[in-house]
Amino acid sequence: MKEKIIEKILTLLAFSAIGVLLLITVFIFKEGLPVILKAGIKDFLFSAKWAPTKGHFGILAMIISSLAVTFGSIVMGVPLALACAVTLAEFCPPRLLVFLKPTIELLAGIPSVVFGFLGVILLVPIIREYLGGPGLSLLAASIILAIMILPTITSISIDAIQAVPLLYKEGALAMGATHWQAIWLVILPAARSGVVTAIILGMARAIGETMAVIMVAGNALKIPSSLLDPVRTLTSTIALEMGYSAGDHRTALFAAGMILFIFIMALTILANLLMRKK
Amino acid sequence: MYGQEFSLQSISLAIPKSQITGIMGPSNSGKTTLLRILNRLTDLIPDILIRGQVLLDGVDILMPHYNVNLLRARVGMVFAKPIPLPRSIYENLTFGPRMHGVKDRRILDERVEQSLQAAILWDEVKDRLFESALKLSGGQQQRLCIARTLAMQSEVILLDEPTSGLDPISTAKIEEALRNLKKDYTIILVSNNTKQIARISDRVAFFLMGDLIEYGPPDMLFTNPSDKRTEDYVSGRFG
Amino acid sequence: MMRLNPILSQKIIKTLLWILTGSTIGILFFIIIYIFIKGLPQLSWTFLSTNPVDMGRSGGILATIVSTVYLIGIALFFATPLGLGTAIYLTEYTREGLITKIIRFGTESLAGIPSIILGLFGFAIFVIAFGWGWSLLSGGLTLSAMLLPTIIRTSEESILSVPQEYREVAFSLGVGKWKTITRVVLPAALPGIVTGIVLSIARSVGETAVIIFTAGSSLRFPSSIFESGRTLAVHFYILAREGISMPMAYGTAAILVLLILIINISAYMTMRFLMKRYS
Numbered sequence: 001m002k003e004k005i006i007e008k009i010l011t012l013l014a015f016s017a018i019g020v021l022l023l024i025t026v027f028i029f030k031e032g033l034p035v036i037l038k039a040g041i042k043d044f045l046f047s048a049k050w051a052p053t054k055g056h057f058g059i060l061a062m063i064i065s066s067l068a069v070t071f072g073s074i075v076m077g078v079p080l081a082l083a084c085a086v087t088l089a090e091f092c093p094p095r096l097l098v099f100l101k102p103t104i105e106l107l108a109g110i111p112s113v114v115f116g117f118l119g120v121i122l123l124v125p126i127i128r129e130y131l132g133g134p135g136l137s138l139l140a141a142s143i144i145l146a147i148m149i150l151p152t153i154t155s156i157s158i159d160a161i162q163a164v165p166l167l168y169k170e171g172a173l174a175m176g177a178t179h180w181q182a183i184w185l186v187i188l189p190a191a192r193s194g195v196v197t198a199i200i201l202g203m204a205r206a207i208g209e210t211m212a213v214i215m216v217a218g219n220a221l222k223i224p225s226s227l228l229d230p231v232r233t234l235t236s237t238i239a240l241e242m243g244y245s246a247g248d249h250r251t252a253l254f255a256a257g258m259i260l261f262i263f264i265m266a267l268t269i270l271a272n273l274l275m276r277k278k
Numbered sequence: 279m280y281g282q283e284f285s286l287q288s289i290s291l292a293i294p295k296s297q298i299t300g301i302m303g304p305s306n307s308g309k310t311t312l313l314r315i316l317n318r319l320t321d322l323i324p325d326i327l328i329r330g331q332v333l334l335d336g337v338d339i340l341m342p343h344y345n346v347n348l349l350r351a352r353v354g355m356v357f358a359k360p361i362p363l364p365r366s367i368y369e370n371l372t373f374g375p376r377m378h379g380v381k382d383r384r385i386l387d388e389r390v391e392q393s394l395q396a397a398i399l400w401d402e403v404k405d406r407l408f409e410s411a412l413k414l415s416g417g418q419q420q421r422l423c424i425a426r427t428l429a430m431q432s433e434v435i436l437l438d439e440p441t442s443g444l445d446p447i448s449t450a451k452i453e454e455a456l457r458n459l460k461k462d463y464t465i466i467l468v469s470n471n472t473k474q475i476a477r478i479s480d481r482v483a484f485f486l487m488g489d490l491i492e493y494g495p496p497d498m499l500f501t502n503p504s505d506k507r508t509e510d511y512v513s514g515r516f517g
Numbered sequence: 518m519m520r521l522n523p524i525l526s527q528k529i530i531k532t533l534l535w536i537l538t539g540s541t542i543g544i545l546f547f548i549i550i551y552i553f554i555k556g557l558p559q560l561s562w563t564f565l566s567t568n569p570v571d572m573g574r575s576g577g578i579l580a581t582i583v584s585t586v587y588l589i590g591i592a593l594f595f596a597t598p599l600g601l602g603t604a605i606y607l608t609e610y611t612r613e614g615l616i617t618k619i620i621r622f623g624t625e626s627l628a629g630i631p632s633i634i635l636g637l638f639g640f641a642i643f644v645i646a647f648g649w650g651w652s653l654l655s656g657g658l659t660l661s662a663m664l665l666p667t668i669i670r671t672s673e674e675s676i677l678s679v680p681q682e683y684r685e686v687a688f689s690l691g692v693g694k695w696k697t698i699t700r701v702v703l704p705a706a707l708p709g710i711v712t713g714i715v716l717s718i719a720r721s722v723g724e725t726a727v728i729i730f731t732a733g734s735s736l737r738f739p740s741s742i743f744e745s746g747r748t749l750a751v752h753f754y755i756l757a758r759e760g761i762s763m764p765m766a767y768g769t770a771a772i773l774v775l776l777i778l779i780i781n782i783s784a785y786m787t788m789r790f791l792m793k794r795y796s
Contacts, residue, residue, distance in 0.1 A: 002695070003693060003694055003695055006695045007610055009602070010602050010605055010606040010610055011606060011610070013598070013599055013602030013603055013606065014602065014603045014606035014607060014611075014620055015620065015623075016599040016600075016602075016603060016665065017599075017603060017620065017623040017624040017627050017665050017666060017669060018619060018620055018622070018623025018624075019623075020623075020627055020662045020665065021623045021626050021627050021630075023638070023642070024627075024630065024634065024635070024638045024662075027638050027641045027642055027646075028634065028637060028638060028641075031637075031641050079537075080537055080541060083533075083534045083537035083538060084537065084538045084541050086534055087534040087535055087537070087538040088538065091531060091534065091535070098789075100538075100542065102781075102785050103542055103545060104541065104542065104545070106545065106778070106781055107541075107544075107545045109719055109720070109723065109777050109781050110545075110548060110549075110723070110774065110777065111722070111723025111724070111725070111750050111753075111773055111774075111777070112723070112725065112726075113723070113725050113750055113753055113754045113757070114548070114552065114723070114753075114770055114773065114774060115548075116754075117753070117757045117766070117770065118548060118551065118552075120757070122551075147544060150541060154541075177523075178523045178524060178527040179527060180523075180526070180527035180530050180531065181523060181527070201629070204629050204631075205631075207631075208629075208630075208631020208632070208633065208634070209631065210631065210632065210633040210725075210726045211725045211726055211754060214758075215757075215758060235631065235633045235726075238633055238637065239633060239636075239726060239729075239730075242636075242637075242640070242730055253637070254637060254641070257633070257634055257637045260631070260633075260634060261630070261634050264629055264630060264631060264634070265626065265629075267629070268625065268626050268629040269626075271629075272622065272625060317689060319685065319688060319689060322685070322688065324612060346691075347691040347692065347693050348691060349691070350688065350689055350690065350691035351690070351691035352691075354689065354690070355689035357682065357685065357686070357689075359682070361680075361682040361683065361685075361686050363683060363686060363687075363701060364683075364705060373687075373690065373692075373700075374690035374691065374692070377687075377690065377691075377692045377696055377700065378691065423686075426686075426690070427689075427690070430690060430691070
């Protein structure tokens with residue numbers, strides 16, 4: 001009898017995560033959807049005119065900015081992360097690996113406000129000095145994000161590379177390939193789906209990151225035309241305006257959150273499908 | 279092994295009290311499954327289908343409402359691999375009784391000593407009862423596992439190839455312990471080792487592919503089997 | 518076309534890869550060392566034990582430490598039983614099937630939700646709908662949604678690593694399922710479970726976006742969980758962003774990084790130690 005009750009309770013608890021997820025979905029959509037319908041989906045998604053207190057709810061500039069910083073961080077972060085993953089998984093002596101892998105993962109533990117702060121103090125002046133523009137820019141945000149997503153991508157890629165059967169590598173080496181040729185021609189292709197999953201999860205992290213981006217991106221509300229332009233992402237807009245918003249303005253921020261949420265869920269589901277295929 | 283069609287079919291066995299009943303047969307003959315039915319560890323296997331009756335003192339233990347935990351307290355089990363819990367020797371032995379509500383320290387101490395004596399382990403470990411059981415040798419660990427069922431004051435002890443991973447000296451010690459125990463317990467011993475079965479059993483059952491081929495005193499099965507298959511098996515022609 | 522000798526090109530690539538890896542690790546050490554050089558000189562007992570004065574221009578950071586502890590305590594109070602319960606259900610009470618797939622999907626998706634969305638959610642539900650306003654309770658509950666997936670995953674892994682035989686032994690001694698779980702399985706899985714909780718503490722320490730919209734940023738010393746409070750990380754953000762005081766910002770950052778380092782390293786050490794002991 002007691003056992004049955006315990007089982008019922010545990011079953012209930014087990015639905016907590018999915019319950020919270022549903023609750024989040026419901027609340028974000030309930031708050032955000034009405035304003036989108038009011039403004040019209042076209043004017044909401046494809047207009048760059050954002051003046052929520054005057055009834056203009058176009059978030060195009062933010063979407064483009066969000067995608068731009070994410071893309072920038074992937075372009076810079078992925079090669080570096082893969083280099084780390086290959087080095088650690090293939091060239092690194094195991095004794096060093098047990099020390100280096102957690103060290104790279106520790107990078108993920110540094111708070112985003114600290115990354116943002118160092119970006120402002122160190123990176124932004126360099127960009128302003130040597131490349132021009134205000135320094136607070138799409139480029140600065142991309143670089144900081146690239147560093148922030150690096151541990152995620154590296155860590156998952158290492159697991160994917162290590163999951164490739166040793167036989168593949170031995171087969172390649174036995175045919176006279178060098179270690180690097182084996183990695184490039186056999187191991188990496190075999191680990192592809194894991195590596196792609198890692199990159200997708202890195203993208204999700206980059207597009208959702210807020211505090212570091214606010215601090216270094218400059219937050220000017222326009223569609224960027226160069227890497228040195230300041231940008232304002234979906235996340236920064238929400239964080240910057242939430243404090244003083246009210247009425248339609250506040251619900252418009254929820255609507256922006258809703259778009260972000262849809263992006264993230266699409267990426268998560270994609271990553272999930274890829275994992276399953278493996 | 280499980281999940282396939284029939285592991286065991288139409289078996290009827292009367293197990294006598296205060297004797298050692300040996301069960302032998304090649305692997306996959308259904309010995310382990312039979313043993314696990316007897317204390318309903320088979321409940322852990324999803325979708326298993328068991329039909330028939332297992333009577334303990336005249337009551338069918340397979341009835342859905344039968345108190346499984348009490349049954350398992352009465353019918354103890356020793357596994358093929360010694361599995362001490364990652365605790366001290368003392369805690370390994372008192373774990374069962376404590377879970378069944380024995381709290382009195384004096385009774386627990388007494389049970390620890392008695393069961394270790396009966397499993398012929400007391401002299402080896404009496405000075406280090408509070409050390410981790412994982413530090414014992416394989417043979418000692420297996421005797422500890424036997425002592426663990428004894429500490430429960432169970433009536434029936436099921437042993438599933440208890441010496442399969444042990445050296446001959448440890449095996450001899452366990453057989454000695456079993457011989458001493460049989461006056462107070464009903465012992466059912468599953469083994470691949472026909473010589474062991476012949477050495478210590480009072481009655482022997484031979485299983486093949488889930489069928490009970492023959493059941494009787496060891497003299498009969500080992501010297502004058504009535505079935506050709508039994509003869510082939512005991513003379514080492516297969517299995 | 519000229520082709521490089523494969524052995525030579527491997528040498529070049531290997532060197533290049535090591536340089537890239539080295540610079541990544543270099544960045545990490547640079548961040549830590551830079552923050553420590555600038556921040557550690559600001560630290561003193563007074564800094565830790567007095568409340569901020571004048572928006573944080575002077576005084577210390579005591580109130581923010583207390584708020585951080587409160588928030589993490591509340592978050593763990595809710596996330597631990599939920600996460601552990603989920604893990605126990607997944608490992609002990611069910612077989613892989615549609616239900617576990619749904620639960621795992623929920624857990625993974627929740628893990629991917631950015632903190633700003635969690636912040637929005639917590640704001641809409643706890644601050645507004647429940648009418649709790651900006652408070653440590655609102656913040657802690659929202660934070661617990663962030664920690665839940667980590668706790669589920671680490672607990673599940675460590676429960677799965679407990680040998681199946683231990684369960685059989687307990688069952689064969691007539692111990693019921695729940696008692697087997699609480700007395701045999703969970704004690705054996707405890708180190709992994711604790712490591713998961715410790716790592717989620719480290720994550721909470723550095724979190725800002727979830728907290729700033731749900732717990733607010735009041736600098737007062739919190740006297741109840743229904744009051745607003747400012748955590749260390751939020752305090753650092755405000756100090757740095759509004760340029761209130763650079764020395765104070767560096768000091769707070771040093772404390773943040775120091776805490777996170779200590780927590781991560783100790784969690785890692787315990788895990789290594791226990792893995793050695795068990796194998």
